[in-house]
Amino acid sequence: MKILSVKKVQKIFGSGETAVTAVDDVSFEVKAREILLIMGPSGSGKTTLLSMIGGLLTPTVGSITINGTDITKVSRKQLAKIRLHEIGFVFQSFNLLQNLSGMENVQYVGELAGQASAVAKQKARELLIKLHLENRMHALPAQLSGGQQQRVSIARALMNDPRMILADEPTGNLDSRSGHEVMMLFHNIAKEENRSVIIVSHDQRIKDISDRTLWIEDGRVHTAPPEPQTLVRDPVCGMRLDPRYTPFAKMKNGREYKFCSKDCLEKFIPEK
Amino acid sequence: MLSLARKNLLHEKLRFLISVGGVAFSVMLILIILALYRGWNEKLGRYVEEVDADVWVLQNGASDMFHSTSLFPEALLDQMKKVEGVARVDPLIGRRLPVEKNGVEAMMIMIGYNTATGAGGPLEIVEGSAPEEDEIIIDRAMAKKLRVKVGDGLDIIGKKFRISGISSGGNVITFQYAFMRIENAREFMQMTNLTNYALVSFAQDVDKKNVTERLEETLPEVDVLTKSTFADNNRKQIMEAFVPIIQVLVVIGFIVGMTVMSLTIYTATIEKSREYGILKAIGARNRHLYRIIFTQSGIAGTVGSVFGVGLTFAMAYIVGYIEPSFVTSIIWSDIIMVFGITLLMILFSAFIPIRRIAGIDPAIVFKT
Numbered sequence: 001m002k003i004l005s006v007k008k009v010q011k012i013f014g015s016g017e018t019a020v021t022a023v024d025d026v027s028f029e030v031k032a033r034e035i036l037l038i039m040g041p042s043g044s045g046k047t048t049l050l051s052m053i054g055g056l057l058t059p060t061v062g063s064i065t066i067n068g069t070d071i072t073k074v075s076r077k078q079l080a081k082i083r084l085h086e087i088g089f090v091f092q093s094f095n096l097l098q099n100l101s102g103m104e105n106v107q108y109v110g111e112l113a114g115q116a117s118a119v120a121k122q123k124a125r126e127l128l129i130k131l132h133l134e135n136r137m138h139a140l141p142a143q144l145s146g147g148q149q150q151r152v153s154i155a156r157a158l159m160n161d162p163r164m165i166l167a168d169e170p171t172g173n174l175d176s177r178s179g180h181e182v183m184m185l186f187h188n189i190a191k192e193e194n195r196s197v198i199i200v201s202h203d204q205r206i207k208d209i210s211d212r213t214l215w216i217e218d219g220r221v222h223t224a225p226p227e228p229q230t231l232v233r234d235p236v237c238g239m240r241l242d243p244r245y246t247p248f249a250k251m252k253n254g255r256e257y258k259f260c261s262k263d264c265l266e267k268f269i270p271e272k
Numbered sequence: 273m274l275s276l277a278r279k280n281l282l283h284e285k286l287r288f289l290i291s292v293g294g295v296a297f298s299v300m301l302i303l304i305i306l307a308l309y310r311g312w313n314e315k316l317g318r319y320v321e322e323v324d325a326d327v328w329v330l331q332n333g334a335s336d337m338f339h340s341t342s343l344f345p346e347a348l349l350d351q352m353k354k355v356e357g358v359a360r361v362d363p364l365i366g367r368r369l370p371v372e373k374n375g376v377e378a379m380m381i382m383i384g385y386n387t388a389t390g391a392g393g394p395l396e397i398v399e400g401s402a403p404e405e406d407e408i409i410i411d412r413a414m415a416k417k418l419r420v421k422v423g424d425g426l427d428i429i430g431k432k433f434r435i436s437g438i439s440s441g442g443n444v445i446t447f448q449y450a451f452m453r454i455e456n457a458r459e460f461m462q463m464t465n466l467t468n469y470a471l472v473s474f475a476q477d478v479d480k481k482n483v484t485e486r487l488e489e490t491l492p493e494v495d496v497l498t499k500s501t502f503a504d505n506n507r508k509q510i511m512e513a514f515v516p517i518i519q520v521l522v523v524i525g526f527i528v529g530m531t532v533m534s535l536t537i538y539t540a541t542i543e544k545s546r547e548y549g550i551l552k553a554i555g556a557r558n559r560h561l562y563r564i565i566f567t568q569s570g571i572a573g574t575v576g577s578v579f580g581v582g583l584t585f586a587m588a589y590i591v592g593y594i595e596p597s598f599v600t601s602i603i604w605s606d607i608i609m610v611f612g613i614t615l616l617m618i619l620f621s622a623f624i625p626i627r628r629i630a631g632i633d634p635a636i637v638f639k640t
Contacts (some may be wrong), residue, residue: 056634084556087352095550095637099276101281
């Protein structure tokens with residue numbers, strides 16, 4: 001069953017001589033139970049594409065259909081409703097509301113969608129228990145580890161039973177163990193719960209759980225991702241990285257190190 | 273529904289205190305000014321309204337006790353007594369006089385009254401007794417100001433008087449009423465066969481309007497004013513000078529409160545703009561976000577106003593105790609009005625942050 005259809009989508013920022021084409025003639029489809037990994041170098045247009053799929057940006061040309069509704073043709077009010085009910089968002093920096101506990105962050109989204117407070121609370125509790133956060137659900141985000149925050153964020157994304165999850169660098173701020181846990185969660189969400197999962201990431205490990213990889217470069221879809229032998233390892237989390245497109249790098253003792261995230265870059269202590 | 277507004281407010285305790293404090297102090301400032309206005313208004317007319325008589329009789333053209341002079345022959349009092357329906361006529365002499373004691377200067381309105389009837393005398397003697405020869409009663413606000421007590425002497429333009437009593441109800445803020453025997457006042461103020469005012473009491477069960485008209489017809493050289501009219505004249509003369517100042521201070525109070533509130537709500541909104549972007553991204557509509565801002569402003573405004581009212585009562589009590597001329601009268605209609613206007617202003621102050629929220633791009637959620 002087709003959940004998402006992207007047809008000949010183009011996004012141009014600015015106009016005239018200063019116009020920049022961030023996404024150009026991109027088309028693809030995603031079915032239920034499918035995990036699509038979108039990869040590409042920094043500035044390739046991945047996030048712009050994800051923003052358009054999520055209804056946060058309007059394409060200059062083309063159509064994006066979610067569950068049979070062309071979201072490029074609906075009103076802002078309807079678009080907000082689609083984002084609330086049809087799409088679950090997971091972000092690299094978790095984006096939790098800092099003054100609400102983990103439980104309240106999840107419950108809030110349910111209430112936004114019109115669920116009664118008690119119903120939303122019960123559902124949030126069940127989701128957090130399912131994601132192994134039963135002992136931390138009342139903690140504020142600042143009191144949770146990165147992995148725990150990301151699991152709260154995933155629970156929030158699932159709260160309104162969306163057919164599609166959009167994840168932007170979901171493992172980017174996590175250590176390798178937490179990153180692996182999050183990957184497995186996405187796998188289960190797609191395969192066991194019949195949802196589509198679209199992930200934008202630099203993390204090569206996600207290839208292991210994804211059904212397809214879409215390589216984007218200069219705003220266009222390419223069919224030739226880098227060869228595995230050219231990959232390097234992040235010295236902090238061990239993630240495999242394409243050295244050509246890794247956003248974080250540091251020179252130390254005449255050697256260049258590549259990192260998957262700013263977090264790993266900051267944690268890095270070189271061997272003497 | 274979970275109150276994100278309440279959670280945000282209570283989580284940022286210092287900011288919450290600043291907003292509540294700003295509103296509270298503004299409300300207090302406004303209410304204190306209004307209370308002072310009411311208090312002064314009340315005090316200015318109280319003595320005139322509460323004398324033991326039905327009407328005041330003044331020389332033609334005189335309107336009040338503070339800025340015009342009334343003077344007429346005492347012989348007219350006999351003519352007033354003959355008017356049908358008049359039961360009693362008492363002379364009253366009143367003059368503003370400076371006084372100095374213990375290095376403190378003050379201004380009093382010295383009233384010479386008929387101690388036999390008590391008409392025009394102090395409203396209440398709280399200490400001591402009615403004045404005898406060369407004795408006076410002073411108001412307790414003046415006693416405190418001059419640091420004097422019953423039995424002390426007081427030099428008034430070269431003549432020494434003994435304080436026989438302390439009265440209340442005669443504090444007119446910038447000056448106070450003092451009282452002496454009318455016989456003493458005639459001699460002291462050189463008012464033989466003259467009087468400033470007459471206090472006329474009517475017989476029981478007469479039509480007061482008719483008697484007043486008869487008095488004016490019989491004595492065309494005087495005006496007959498009801499106590500409330502004469503009190504209003506006295507108030508008007510003083511308060512007209514203060515009203516513009518009061519209006520300016522009230523406006524300043526509102527501006528200060530609104531500015532503090534606007535700034536705190538605005539900075540709180542800016543700091544949380546990413547979170548508002550997140551809410552927009554996950555499907556919250558602008559209307560929902562506006563409600564959060566309005567609720568935050570409303571809670572801070574309501575709590576601030578309540579504290580402001582409490583502070584006003586405390587301030588009025590404490591300052592009034594320290595400085596008796598700080599006369600206030602806090603009335604519920606003022607509290608309700610200030611409360612309502614404050615809430616309106618606070619809601620208005622939420623509009624700037626709301627415009628900011630409306631412009632937030634939800635795509636910021638993808639920026640790390």
